[in-house]
Amino acid sequence: MARKDEPLLAGDRPSSENSDERTIEEEDALLTGKHKPHSTDKYGWAFWREIGIFVWAVVATAAVIIIAVMYQHQQTTRSHGSGTWNGSKPSGKRNLIFMVSDGMGPTSLSLTRSFRQFESGLPPDDILVLDQHLIGSSRTRSTSSLITDSAAGATAFSCGHKSYNGAISVLPDHTPCGTVMEAAKRAGYTTGLVVTTRITDATPACFAAHVNLRDEEDKIARQLIGDHPLGHVVDLMLGGGRCHFLPQGTPGSCRADAIDVVGMAKENGFSYVEDRAGFDGLQVGSAVKLPLLGLFARTDIPYEIDRRQVEDVYPSLDEMARTALKALSEATKDSDQGFFVMIEGSRIDHAGHGNDPAAQVHEVLAYDMAFASVLEFLENDDVPGVVISTSDHETGGLATARQLHRSYPEYLWYPGTLANVTHSAENLAYQLRDYLAQHQDVTESELRAYIKKDLIGKGLGVHDVTDTEINSLIDHSDPWPASYIFADIISRRAQSGWATHGHSAADVNIYASRPKDAQKLIGNHENTEVGHFLRDYLDLDLEPITKELLEKGSSFDSFSADGSRESWMGKAVPKTKVVDKMDHYHGDFKRSLDCNH
Numbered sequence: 229m230a231r232k233d234e235p236l237l238a239g240d241r242p243s244s245e246n247s248d249e250r251t252i253e254e255e256d257a258l259l260t261g262k263h264k265p266h267s268t269d270k271y272g273w274a275f276w277r278e279i280g281i282f283v284w285a286v287v288a289t290a291a292v293i294i295i296a297v298m299y300q301h302q303q304t305t306r307s308h309g310s311g312t313w314n315g316s317k318p319s320g321k322r323n324l325i326f327m328v329s330d331g332m333g334p335t336s337l338s339l340t341r342s343f344r345q346f347e348s349g350l351p352p353d354d355i356l357v358l359d360q361h362l363i364g365s366s367r368t369r370s371t372s373s374l375i376t377d378s379a380a381g382a383t384a385f386s387c388g389h390k391s392y393n394g395a396i397s398v399l400p401d402h403t404p405c406g407t408v409m410e411a412a413k414r415a416g417y418t419t420g421l422v423v424t425t426r427i428t429d430a431t432p433a434c435f436a437a438h439v440n441l442r443d444e445e446d447k448i449a450r451q452l453i454g455d456h457p458l459g460h461v462v463d464l465m466l467g468g469g470r471c472h473f474l475p476q477g478t479p480g481s482c483r484a485d486a487i488d489v490v491g492m493a494k495e496n497g498f499s500y501v502e503d504r505a506g507f508d509g510l511q512v513g514s515a516v517k518l519p520l521l522g523l524f525a526r527t528d529i530p531y532e533i534d535r536r537q538v539e540d541v542y543p544s545l546d547e548m549a550r551t552a553l554k555a556l557s558e559a560t561k562d563s564d565q566g567f568f569v570m571i572e573g574s575r576i577d578h579a580g581h582g583n584d585p586a587a588q589v590h591e592v593l594a595y596d597m598a599f600a601s602v603l604e605f606l607e608n609d610d611v612p613g614v615v616i617s618t619s620d621h622e623t624g625g626l627a628t629a630r631q632l633h634r635s636y637p638e639y640l641w642y643p644g645t646l647a648n649v650t651h652s653a654e655n656l657a658y659q660l661r662d663y664l665a666q667h668q669d670v671t672e673s674e675l676r677a678y679i680k681k682d683l684i685g686k687g688l689g690v691h692d693v694t695d696t697e698i699n700s701l702i703d704h705s706d707p708w709p710a711s712y713i714f715a716d717i718i719s720r721r722a723q724s725g726w727a728t729h730g731h732s733a734a735d736v737n738i739y740a741s742r743p744k745d746a747q748k749l750i751g752n753h754e755n756t757e758v759g760h761f762l763r764d765y766l767d768l769d770l771e772p773i774t775k776e777l778l779e780k781g782s783s784f785d786s787f788s789a790d791g792s793r794e795s796w797m798g799k800a801v802p803k804t805k806v807v808d809k810m811d812h813y814h815g816d817f818k819r820s821l822d823c824n825h
Contacts, residue, residue, distance in 0.1 A: 323566035323613035324765055325553070325602050326385070328431055329595050330378060331577025333622030333734045339585060339724065340592040342628070343643040356592075357600045358617070363746060364738040366755045368621045371400050372806045375733045378577065379442040381620030381755060382434035387770065388759030392807035396430065396439045396448065398797060400808040404438040404781060406773025408762045409568060413461040415768055416565040418518070418556050421462055422548045424529045425574035426469025427452065431620060435570055436462045438777065444798035445472045446483050453493040453521065457780035457796070458773070460496055463518045464555060464569070466548040468525035470502060480526050493521050507543045513554025520555070522548075531575055531652040533590040545573055549598045553605045566611050568766060571598065579652070580623025583726040584715040586649035586688075588626070599739070606741055614745040614765065618758055619736035625727025632720060645722040648689025653714035656687045657707040664705060675702060688718050 329336075337356065345354055370380035372392040383391045383398070387405035391398060399405050413419050421432045428445040437451040449472040454460030471482035473489040483489075490500060499517045501507055507524060510516050524542055529535060535542050543551075549571050556567035573595030579587035602615045631637040651659075660683060664670070670678075679701055684693045700713050712729070719726065738758065740746035748761055763770060784796035801807060 325615040327617035328572040331623030343589040346643040361739040378430035382431040384755040404777040406770040409435040411768040412568040418567040420464035420569035423467035427467040439798040466522040470523035513551040516555035532594040585724040587652040617739040622734040627725035630723040630725035641723040657711035
């Protein structure tokens with residue numbers, strides 16, 4: 229049968245993508261006798277509906293992604309507590325708080341964490357505030373040694389350059405380098421320094437002074453209050469070191485000349501407070517008149533373990549930090565620029581030098597408290613800000629382990645032993661010195677009883693002291709040998725180990741308010757990169773400051789009685805001192821173990 233004669237509904241007619249629809253239409257036409265014209269559209273309503281749903285889904289998904297990305301960007305760049313970053317530099321008003329835990333290494337945190345858990349009955353997973361903000365670590369070598377000192381370490385922070393041990397913001401070629409605090413002051417920021425050691429000590433000095441050797445503290449004191457090529461660059465200073473500001477011959481002075489630096493500060497417009505009553509009068513910062521110089525101890529503020537027993541005499545690091553933050557915030561509330569302050573837990577380092585684990589844990593806890601207060605300030609303040617915390621180096625080569633005998637050691641250390649200590653080893657050594665001065669006719673048996681009961685029993689909480697240990701204190705009763713002996717008595721019983729009374733080359737931790745506040749410091753970095761972050765966060769250029777120091781510095785040189793000229797940066801570095809290359813081995817192991825060598 230010819231194809232044209234095939235039945236209309238033959239089952240083998242060719243199919244198409246619209247065959248089902250066309251078959252229904254053809255059946256309707258046969259039954260009704262009415263022909264329905266075919267649509268000229270190739271695709272039906274169902275097809276276009278699916279296309280529409282697909283397009284709507286794509287657009288909606290893209291919109292959600294765009295909104296999420298924009299929100300994340302906004303949170304990252306404008307979230308409360310962090311500066312607004314535009315490209316590689318921040319913009320807008322902001323505050324920067326830089327904290328230095330001088331001498332605190334990673335083991336200091338482990339020591340303190342375990343001590344706090346024991347003393348407060350806390351679970352093993354309880355951690356310090358600092359632990360929650362760890363973002364990286366820093367390498368600390370200087371230009372002259374793999375083991376830095378505080379001066380070279382702080383120069384890396386303040387100038388962003390490596391230098392030699394002992395240099396206060398001076399480079400190995402003996403030229404000054406502009407600091408982030410000097411540049412911040414020039415850019416309109418209000419500035420501050422808060423420490424628990426002398427305000428003329430290496431770390432604070434590096435932000436606002438320039439001397440070739442760190443022991444030039446008399447000269448540093450003058451520079452801090454404005455006897456400086458740039459004038460005064462620090463608006464608020466709180467700490468110790470009053471003796472370097474008082475003229476020679478004045479009670480409490482340690483200056484080598486008759487210059488009254490406190491008087492100079494007042495002439496330069498500084499308010500001055502020097503005791504607890506004066507500090508309390510600042511009303512936690514609400515009654516501060518800047519510029520302010522507050523010197524609350526002749527030299528260093530006592531260790532926290534000792535200070536807390538004389539709180540009516542000395543303010544704590546936390547109190548000074550909160551006072552500074554309030555004062556600086558009030559001073560800048562109507563300005564276009566915020567503030568930059570350096571806050572140092574200075575005496576963690578001293579506890580490491582003294583190998584005193586009890587003093588160490590209380591210094592770290594005090595620093596942790598101050599760090600928490602800074603976080604609270606940032607959370608509540610209306611101006612975006614960030615806190616960065618790190619150490620200049622580790623001190624003492626601390627280990628939470630100690631091998632006491634030649635036999636293989638047990639894996640133990642005892643934080644509970646430290647909980648019984650009421651005074652630092654340094655304080656006990658001074659008590660021994662004062663007792664001997666007041667009892668010059670004391671018999672040996674009386675002295676032994678005093679050392680055993682009052683110093684070791686009450687001071688260290690140790691009741692199994694040996695005759696050998698008591699004899700060593702009688703034979704070496706001067707404060708520094710005695711201090712080391714007291715510290716060793718408690719260290720041995722706690723089984724905390726020390727490698728040195730100096731610094732070590734260990735990497736140190738970096739902390740931040742939040743990781744996204746300091747993304748450039750996440751991971752392991754050179755200490756100079758911390759300085760670069762401070763500079764960049766405040767959007768500063770240090771080179772013009774360096775140039776100005778070089779141009780104006782010589783006008784601040786002085787002349788001695790014989791007419792010889794002395795640089796404004798103090799004595800020249802001895803030619804024998806290595807400044808621009810690593811020192812080498814000198815047969816040091818042959819040196820005497822005597823403390824005097």
